[in-house]
Amino acid sequence: MTWFLLLLLLLLLHQPVPSFSKNHRHLRKQMRHFNKPAIKSIKSPDGDIIDCIRISHQPAFDHPLFQNHTIQMRPSYNPEGLLFDTNKLSSIGRKSRPMMSQLWHTKGKKCPQGTIPVRRTKVDDVLRAGSVKHYGKKKNNKHSTVFVPQSSEPDLITQSGHQHAIAYVEGDKYYGAKATINVWEPQIQETNEFSLSQIWILGGSFASDLNSIEAGWQVSPDLYGDNNTRLFTYWTSDAYQATGCYNLLCSGFIQVNNEIAMGASISPISSYHGSQYDISILIWKDPKEGDWWMQFGDGYVLGYWPAFLFSYLSDSASMVEWGGEVVNTAEDGQHTTTHMGSGHFPNEGFKKASYFRNIQIVDGSNNLRPPKEIGTFMEQSNCYNVQLGRNDDWGNYFYYGGPGRNPNCP
Ligand SMILES: *[C@@H]1O[C@H](CO)[C@@H](O)[C@H](O)[C@H]1NC(C)=O
Ligand SMILES: *[C@@H]1O[C@H](CO)[C@@H](O)[C@H](O)[C@H]1NC(C)=O
Secondary structure (H helix, E strand, O other), X not given: OXXXXXXXXXXXXXXXXXXXXXXXXXXXXXXXXXXXXXXXXXXXXXXXXXXXXXXXXXXXXXXXXXOOOOOOOOOOOOOOOOOOOHHHOOXXXXXXXXXXXXXXXXXXXXXXXXXXXXXXXXXXXXXXXXXXXXXXXXXXXXXXXXXXXXXXXXOOOOOOOEEEEEEEEEEXXXXXXXXXXEOOOOOOOOOOOOEEEEEEEEEOOOOOOOEEEEEEEEEOHHHHOOOOOEEEEXXXXXXXXXXXXXXXXXXXXXXXXXXXXXXXXXXXXXXXXXXXXXXXXXXXXXXXXXXXXXXXXXXXXXXXXXXXXXXXXXXXXXXXXXXXXXXXXXXXXXXXXOOEOXXXXXXXXXXXXXXXXXXXEEOXXXXXXXXXXXXXXXXXXOOOEEEEEEEOOOEEEEEEEEOOOEOOEO
16 A cells, blocks of 8 residues: 555656746745645546645644644534534434535545545636735635625725625624525626625624625636536635635635535536525534634534634624625626526525525524514615515525626616
8 A cells, every 4th residue: 555655656746747837837836835735636527626635734724823723623512502523423413414515525425534625726726816815815806795784885895896685684793693595506797707695794893894704605717717606615804805715715714524625516506497405504603712613514514713813703793694796797888697596586486596594693692593683685676686585494584686687787
């Protein structure tokens, strides 16, 4: 076995290096920052390579702030009452095997214990971003934005071209949020646009000190180089200026789970008038350590954002938003045909319109409960809309989305 590995290593070392320009060679060197040595690599059918890297090698630990950080392998508390060892998830704690999974699972179910799956960054990913510095970070208006209800003035957080269709709560202290989010593959007209569906956990004055934790699914040709629907996270502690990034592309989120890769494609996807698939996302603040944890599906505890990353969120969130966001570049002076959600309006209902169901918040007693006084917001309801509802099965839910350009949204 050892000999085999040694031989493999020699073979790898002797592979001809692609003839990159000097700049590209420099770029490859810099990419070691993103791509850590893999214990095992899995090739996904979508062209991604999923590297299994040691937990302690993840990018977060490159940062001086994290040098003395003791990694938390599990939260001290879970608002759903599930408390388990992340290494034993498949035997205890999980209620049922989630239907949703990631495309790379067809080529290998999980990474070995003590490692985490990380989507390998390709040279092209960085080239599309323009530089290593910009990759996975704020770049022009490539990142998501936040709807600010108190202000009618556009400010630095709400950028032109961004359109939302969301539900929100504010005016209380929130310690987390949950939703089950219907998964689609919205069509994107321009490669520098995106379409996403996510939860926002927000704190701060909505000025330059905004703290935000975001998670959901997104289609972003610029970030990933294709039109696939991918699981993602984002965070910032200064309103998208200097801090924060997607997934594990900067120091921030610490992953402990060996089955789910940030930024990897979700499969299967819902189809119009056909099968519907959804993912559950729960984000909550650990009452003991103060870290913000994320759970995906039915019991995949993915990891956490350490409390010290944030100012306001190190206490609690002041607002939670759920819903969709797209960028409309208004190419040729017209609204683009970029879809939000299924690309159909809320009034079409189940199997046609996209939904968030069982939306809940975590209250001051660390319990999940239905949110009170849910507001909705959209910039142009003729382009993308949102419609609230409530029933026994789905609790508080909403349909949202739309096709973008149409006769009423020119
Ligand atoms: C880490 O610990 C060392 C030794 O105690 C200390 O000098 C250093 O300032 C600490 N770094 C951080 C970022 O807290
Ligand atoms: C993504 O979709 C657009 C049209 O919506 C298409 O033009 C483009 O070729 C697709 N890109 C890839 C990588 O499949």
